[in-house]
Amino acid sequence: MSMIRNIRIFILLYYYYNALDKHGIKPVMEKLKMKKMKCKRHKVDITVEEVVSFCNKLESVRIKHPLKDKALCLHKSVVAYSMLVERGIKVDLLVGIAKGEFEAHSWIEFKGRVLNDNHDYVKQKYKIIMGI
Template sequence: MYNILYLYKELVSLDFQIWRKGFDKVLRSYISKYTINDSKETLTEERIEEILDWFNLLDQVCCWYPRKADCIHKTLIGYKILQSKYGLPVNMVIGIKKFPLEAHAWIQYQGQNLFEEMENLDLLKIIIDSNSYMKEVELS
């Protein structure tokens, strides 16, 4: 029950931050706060099960959220959990396709899509990935 309340609080907080500050500032904030460059953490079967439980709960929370909670919400919250709680160096990715217009956000671990949420991610042009985005911010 605690995990559901935690995720709901995270979702409400994120939604409010996006509304108040705008997506770009929130994205920068998440990347600068939660990015881990090097980590020796490995994924054991037990950790994978625990992470899957978190993401199943996150899907449920997003489903019952009275406002629209999309893949970007799940990706930002998942990024925060995987980086801060598990120490996994994951990459947050956002891609678009022009025709028909489509956009999606997802999390990669070691270059692979962490969850098979959507088919044909190869058809999307990556416009933001947290690893490159952080390097650009550091150079500015």
């Protein structure tokens, strides 16, 4: 991954951390939804493995970030979603709640596969309550 992309991830983690803290999830999700709708081009030739690789690289930047203990699933999912949609990759950003207990989680899906977490675990544990 290029140095510029790493810096962009670093900055976007700050940006979305502050946006979510100040405005909450709903306005941020609406803004991201508009971003997806404005995207006219869609890459159809990209593989799931390539998108998973991007998410893994994003995580390697996040764990070195000063907000690493605060920028967790929602923040990294929002950053991944934003950057992938800009590249014309049709991904979904989903938020779910755990079945039987109060716990929330967010993740990115591409072609029905969870990208930034364990697919089977997420599908079994969480019920989707919001998505774009």
